[in-house]
Amino acid sequence: MTVHPRAGAREWLGLTVLLLPTVLLFLAMTVLFLATPHIAADLQPSGAQLLWINDIYGFMMAGLLVAMGTVGDRIGRRKVLLFGAAAFGVASVAAAFAPGADLLIVARAVMGVGAAAVMPSTLSLISNMFRDDRQRASAIGMWAASISVGVAVGPLVGGLLLETFWWGAALLAGVPVMALVLVAAPALVPEYRAPQAGGADVLSVLLSMATLLPVVYGVKELAKSGLSVVAVGAIVAGLVLGTLFVRRQLRLEHPLLDVRLFANRTFSGALGVFLLSAIALGGVYLLFTQYLQLVAGLSPLESGLWILPAALMLVAVSTLSPALARRVRPAYVVAAGTALSVAGYVVLTQVGSVSGLPLLLTGFYILYPGIAPTMALTTNLVIASAPQEKAGAASAVNTTASDLGVSLGIALLGTIGAVVYRGAMPTGSADTLAGELALAEGLPAAQAEVVIAAARSAFTDGLNVAAGVAAVLAAVAALVAVTLLRRVPPSGTPAPSAPEREEALSAA
Numbered sequence: 062m063t064v065h066p067r068a069g070a071r072e073w074l075g076l077t078v079l080l081l082p083t084v085l086l087f088l089a090m091t092v093l094f095l096a097t098p099h100i101a102a103d104l105q106p107s108g109a110q111l112l113w114i115n116d117i118y119g120f121m122m123a124g125l126l127v128a129m130g131t132v133g134d135r136i137g138r139r140k141v142l143l144f145g146a147a148a149f150g151v152a153s154v155a156a157a158f159a160p161g162a163d164l165l166i167v168a169r170a171v172m173g174v175g176a177a178a179v180m181p182s183t184l185s186l187i188s189n190m191f192r193d194d195r196q197r198a199s200a201i202g203m204w205a206a207s208i209s210v211g212v213a214v215g216p217l218v219g220g221l222l223l224e225t226f227w228w229g230a231a232l233l234a235g236v237p238v239m240a241l242v243l244v245a246a247p248a249l250v251p252e253y254r255a256p257q258a259g260g261a262d263v264l265s266v267l268l269s270m271a272t273l274l275p276v277v278y279g280v281k282e283l284a285k286s287g288l289s290v291v292a293v294g295a296i297v298a299g300l301v302l303g304t305l306f307v308r309r310q311l312r313l314e315h316p317l318l319d320v321r322l323f324a325n326r327t328f329s330g331a332l333g334v335f336l337l338s339a340i341a342l343g344g345v346y347l348l349f350t351q352y353l354q355l356v357a358g359l360s361p362l363e364s365g366l367w368i369l370p371a372a373l374m375l376v377a378v379s380t381l382s383p384a385l386a387r388r389v390r391p392a393y394v395v396a397a398g399t400a401l402s403v404a405g406y407v408v409l410t411q412v413g414s415v416s417g418l419p420l421l422l423t424g425f426y427i428l429y430p431g432i433a434p435t436m437a438l439t440t441n442l443v444i445a446s447a448p449q450e451k452a453g454a455a456s457a458v459n460t461t462a463s464d465l466g467v468s469l470g471i472a473l474l475g476t477i478g479a480v481v482y483r484g485a486m487p488t489g490s491a492d493t494l495a496g497e498l499a500l501a502e503g504l505p506a507a508q509a510e511v512v513i514a515a516a517r518s519a520f521t522d523g524l525n526v527a528a529g530v531a532a533v534l535a536a537v538a539a540l541v542a543v544t545l546l547r548r549v550p551p552s553g554t555p556a557p558s559a560p561e562r563e564e565a566l567s568a569a
Contacts, residue, residue, distance in 0.1 A: 072190045075249035076200055078242060079183040080207045082146060085238045086176045087211030089118065092219040092231045099228040106162035113166045121173025122180070123464040124274035128266045130181030130457025131317045138182045138189070139252040143243060145178025150239035157229030184456035188444045189253040198383035201444065202437035206379035208463075209372050209429075209436070217369065220362030255451070265317035268306040273461065275299035280465065283472035318454050322447055328455070330545025331442035332462050334395060337538035338402070338435045339466025341531035342428075344474020345406065346467075348524045349425055355494050356517045357418045367422060371429040378433035383441070391438045392546035399539040401431030406535060409528035414514070414521035424528075428535075435538070442549065470531075477530060478523030485519035494520040 101111060133141035149172050156168035187204060191197040222230040279295030310316035323329045353364040378398070386394050405428025412421045440459055447455035483492060491497040497516040501509040 084211040096228040110162040125177035126457040142182035146239040146242040149175030157232040181457035205436035206376040217365040272303040327446040331439035340470040341534040343467030343470025374430040398434030406532035474527040481523035
């Protein structure tokens with residue numbers, strides 16, 4: 062059996078340095094939503110420009126994750142981390158003081174490139190710093206929890222900054238964090254470069270980008286505009302190029318992404334559970350936040366305060382899950398948490414448009430912590446099932462699955478909610494609840510009250526149906542966990558040596 066040295070104080074301090082940018086990068090995905098009206102008033106962008114200001118960051122991040130993760134394996138994960146931190150910080154300053162919409166779009170794109178470099182580097186460096194199975198599981202659980210913290214505090218930070226400063230302050234929040242990474246990481250985070258990694262295959266890098274960028278774009282277009290020729294064409298083009306990418310990787314001695322990793326039952330099973338859970342949560346989370354503001358009438362800051370308790374519970378469960386997985390097989394811990402999420406989604410199917418806030422919050426407070434074991438344990442399984450020299454690529458695949466899952470959830474469940482909403486509203490109504498509320502402002506008070514009540518009821522019906530679909534997806538995720546991951550032993554079990562792992566894989 063292989064016994065790895067336990068991490069000490071330096072490694073745990075280094076983990077803190079890696080968690081801070083993880084929180085920041087997901088905070089940056091949500092904080093700009095609150096600033097959008099202020100940006101629109103100040104820079105007066107066109108409709109298309111406004112969409113790109115919001116979308117280009119996540120678009121570039123998702124499209125470059127795999128390439129950046131593998132580059133980190135080959136030239137040094139800490140080097141890529143520092144490059145990403147510097148790019149993100151400089152671009153944040155440029156975005157905050159952008160005099161026009163075009164420069165803001167370019168700056169947000171560079172921020173996305175920086176985020177794509179930082180995200181897989183943080184996770185893969187953790188796998189290198191914490192070689193002990195128990196410590197690595199705990200560290201990755203904290204990394205997974207930091208993502209939720211970033212998503213949850215985004216509206217809080219954005220609301221507070223926008224109430225005090227101008228919209229650019231929301232973008233400057235990341236500068237001191239990235240400055241700290243640039244100063245502290247060289248001292249606390251050890252470098253890692255895969256031995257005999259081979260040179261970078263430029264064509265593979267281009268093919269990976271040409272695969273992911275159209276798919277991500279198509280999925281996001283589906284989420285915004287529904288089924289269209291552009292969205293479907295982009296996804297099909299990405300899949301065709303993806304086929305070429307896979308065929309090339311199978312021929313190369315040193316592939317950019319070793320697609321044979323997907324033949325590993327644990328690797329593919331953990332990714333499948335993670336993807337299904339992200340799809341379910343992504344769509345419902347969007348509808349949940351819209352309910353808080355458009356149906357319950359809460360401000361963005363008030364909405365963020367109601368989300369915060371659920372985020373704190375998720376952090377606690379993410380921290381405890383690895384400890385529980387030392388005694389119980391991870392498959393059963395993940396399945397139990399996913400079953401809890403199913404119960405939360407079922408509660409959301411019963412929410413009404415009048416006085417429905419307590420039930421809505423109850424359902425969310427049940428389902429959100431339930432996702433924690435999936436985030437913490439499947440991420441660890443993905444990283445642990447890949448060879449150490451390919452941890453960067455595995456980290457990138459895991460993060461890409463998260464981003465695609467959320468985008469698919471918004472596209473699928475958001476479309477379902479929109480279809481139900483439009484079916485319940487009379488002909489001539491606005492396509493969205495926000496649009497209908499804006500139209501009602503010009504009506505007499507009595508008529509406006511009737512229109513608003515009908516629109517809120519229709520939106521809530523859409524939320525109910527989408528939550529039901531999310532419950533089914535989460536149930537399937539639980540089934541996948543107990544089917545494909547049940548052979549993974551508790552993390553307290555001594556880890557087998559490399560030859561023993563090879564023998565077990567051959568037998569399987």
